Amino acid sequence: MLSINNLKASIEGKAILNGINLDIKPGEVHAIMGPNGAGKSTLSSVLAGRSDYEVNDGSALFMGKDLLALSPEDRAREGLFLAFQYPVEIPGVSSTNFLKTAINEKRKYLGLDPMEATDFLKFMKLKMEEMEMDKSLTSRSLNEGFSGGEKKRNEVFQMAMLEPKLCIMDETDSGLDIDALRLVSAGVNKLRTPERSFLVITHYQRLLDYIVPDFVHVLYKGRIVKSGDASLAKELEVKGYDWIKQEVESAK
Amino acid sequence: MNLLDQIKSDFSAYAAQAEKDSFFETRNNAFLELEKCGLPTLKNEEWKYTSIRKISEGNFTQSCVSELDAKSLLEAGILNTIACNKLVFVNGCLFPELSVFLEEDADIVISSIANARKGNAAIITQHFGKYAAVEGQGMVAMNTALMSDGAFVYVPKGKKMKYPLMLTNITDATQHGIFQQPRNLIVIEESAHGSIIENYIAIGEHASFTNVVNEIFVDNNASLEHYKVQRAKGETYHNNFTQVFQNGNTNINQVTLSLDGQWIRNNLHFYMNGQNCNSLLYGLYITDGSQFVDNHSRVDHAMPNGYSDEKYKGILRDNSTAVFNGKIMVHVDAQKTNAYQRNMNILLSNDATVNTKPQLEIFADDVKCTHGATIGQLDEEPMFYLRSRGISELEARKLLLNAYAADIAEKIKIPELVQILEEEIERKL
Numbered sequence A: 001m002l003s004i005n006n007l008k009a010s011i012e013g014k015a016i017l018n019g020i021n022l023d024i025k026p027g028e029v030h031a032i033m034g035p036n037g038a039g040k041s042t043l044s045s046v047l048a049g050r051s052d053y054e055v056n057d058g059s060a061l062f063m064g065k066d067l068l069a070l071s072p073e074d075r076a077r078e079g080l081f082l083a084f085q086y087p088v089e090i091p092g093v094s095s096t097n098f099l100k101t102a103i104n105e106k107r108k109y110l111g112l113d114p115m116e117a118t119d120f121l122k123f124m125k126l127k128m129e130e131m132e133m134d135k136s137l138t139s140r141s142l143n144e145g146f147s148g149g150e151k152k153r154n155e156v157f158q159m160a161m162l163e164p165k166l167c168i169m170d171e172t173d174s175g176l177d178i179d180a181l182r183l184v185s186a187g188v189n190k191l192r193t194p195e196r197s198f199l200v201i202t203h204y205q206r207l208l209d210y211i212v213p214d215f216v217h218v219l220y221k222g223r224i225v226k227s228g229d230a231s232l233a234k235e236l237e238v239k240g241y242d243w244i245k246q247e248v249e250s251a252k
Numbered sequence B: 001m002n003l004l005d006q007i008k009s010d011f012s013a014y015a016a017q018a019e020k021d022s023f024f025e026t027r028n029n030a031f032l033e034l035e036k037c038g039l040p041t042l043k044n045e046e047w048k049y050t051s052i053r054k055i056s057e058g059n060f061t062q063s064c065v066s067e068l069d070a071k072s073l074l075e076a077g078i079l080n081t082i083a084c085n086k087l088v089f090v091n092g093c094l095f096p097e098l099s100v101f102l103e104e105d106a107d108i109v110i111s112s113i114a115n116a117r118k119g120n121a122a123i124i125t126q127h128f129g130k131y132a133a134v135e136g137q138g139m140v141a142m143n144t145a146l147m148s149d150g151a152f153v154y155v156p157k158g159k160k161m162k163y164p165l166m167l168t169n170i171t172d173a174t175q176h177g178i179f180q181q182p183r184n185l186i187v188i189e190e191s192a193h194g195s196i197i198e199n200y201i202a203i204g205e206h207a208s209f210t211n212v213v214n215e216i217f218v219d220n221n222a223s224l225e226h227y228k229v230q231r232a233k234g235e236t237y238h239n240n241f242t243q244v245f246q247n248g249n250t251n252i253n254q255v256t257l258s259l260d261g262q263w264i265r266n267n268l269h270f271y272m273n274g275q276n277c278n279s280l281l282y283g284l285y286i287t288d289g290s291q292f293v294d295n296h297s298r299v300d301h302a303m304p305n306g307y308s309d310e311k312y313k314g315i316l317r318d319n320s321t322a323v324f325n326g327k328i329m330v331h332v333d334a335q336k337t338n339a340y341q342r343n344m345n346i347l348l349s350n351d352a353t354v355n356t357k358p359q360l361e362i363f364a365d366d367v368k369c370t371h372g373a374t375i376g377q378l379d380e381e382p383m384f385y386l387r388s389r390g391i392s393e394l395e396a397r398k399l400l401l402n403a404y405a406a407d408i409a410e411k412i413k414i415p416e417l418v419q420i421l422e423e424e425i426e427r428k429l
């Protein structure tokens, strides 16, 4: 599904990603952990197509296509979804209108007719029930005045609506209370299919208790310096990152 | 012939046969004032960024003649779907076939000034020329001296207009350049309610100059909805001076939409002559090409407990230019005034220009006033967020600009007008 090869990226001349290699197959859940400033959000931004970053080397193939050559909107239409670490508030844009536009833009790209208004509303209602989303949120402007946790839940709700192939979740668990964490995790688990893959960025083992990953990677100074299975996350929870940092430094 | 010379020769022609005109003294005074102060130039502080060179060159014709028939006028886009009273003026002259009067209450008068001078002379004499002062205002003086016809709206004490008046002015410049000076008088008596849409459109290739004066009197406890929609396409020069004179406990909602036209100058003045006046001034300008739009406003808080809220927003493309100048005058007696003013601009190109100047002059001590202005681009963060959900750059821009315009649009209580705004944003992108 996604194959990242020696990806290097920088911002304002400062190198942030220093050669990322990562292979995600359909249906797999990968977790990325790593200390603050390691480059996790940068990786997700580069994959989603944020133009502030310059890609200096390497490649990323998504469903066999050159991902980095596509516009952000085409990446989304091809089935990539990024749940943002800090979703932006957009006053004056209604959540409903936004989602309808997004779905129909994707359908147009795929050569499908736009969804009828009534069908769309039915679909949205269904997804809201499935994700246990409150109506009071979707009837407001996009993220406007939402609490931190509400914003994160709205990201997962959008993910459910847009039915992507690959979901990148950047610290969706940060700032969630215990109940919201359960709801978000349950929502994600409902979205899991044998075809759909997840790249979950998190600082906490807690989330991975609910969404059990097939692989766990540690990102440090713009490189994946260690990979393992779900047990690696548990080990990090106990030992922190120092031992990995030391391993990396002594290998130099 | 340049404009000022033309005015002088027109005025002496008028004066020669004017002895029976009850307006003569007012008009003659205005003419003398015009001779004294002349037309504004860039040296005038209020016209610093606003050149009227093209206008003063003149070569326009004043003429009621239009080959247009009613049908083609309707097709020219007179907001047809709204249930409303209608008055249509073409090149400044009433087009009676298109007038519509829907009010059930026959005491409400909606007519041309020319016709109303026969039956409503007393009210007209009481108000005409009393609010739009000519002193130092060459454009107003020119209108008062040599006005064309215009609308007269009279809502007597306690009456309420059920439907808005769509006051459409059509410039027909298909044959030659056009000069017209519409003059509207609106009188809303005590506890009455009025609703007016000024709607400007234009057809034809030639240049035109439209110099409007509106005098609006709103008596105690009355209210007014007032919209101005400028959609006169082509080489149109449009100057509009509106003086609202409000007595106590009045509510006024005014929205100015400047969409089409080569050159637009709006002068919107409110004078609060009583306590507890409530005035809302909102505006949106969407410009492209080499359009020039200048919104000048002035709110005089002369009495205590007044509230005014002004917000003008602009979206500028290409090498278009906008000017905003808003003055809030809080007079010495106007304690407990709340006055707010903002001007915001989004530039969609590097060649667009904005000159903005909010002004506060406060002579009372117990007041709350804020003002501010911003000029910027569309924010990148929301843009990326929308695109990352599969929305194209163009659609994303449309969503964001409609959102930006939304707080102005929501002040418009007529859905069809809001619709026009959305279409306009779509068209200008």
Ligand SMILES: Nc1ncnc2c1ncn2[C@@H]1O[C@H](COP(=O)(O)OP(=O)(O)OP(=O)(O)O)[C@@H](O)[C@H]1O
Binding pocket: A011, A012, A014, A016, A034, A035, A036, A037, A038, A039, A040, A041, A042, A043, A052, A085
């Ligand atoms: N616009 C920018 N200008 C300069 N440096 C930047 C910019 N954006 C990110 N960086 C730097 O890039 C590095 C990686 O940032 P990134 O946000 O990817 O980290 P992260 O792994 O997501 O951290 P966290 O766990 O705190 O979210 C940091 O050192 C950050 O300061």
Ligand SMILES: [Mg+2]
Binding pocket: A040, A041, A042, A085, A170, A171
């Ligand atoms: Mg991050």
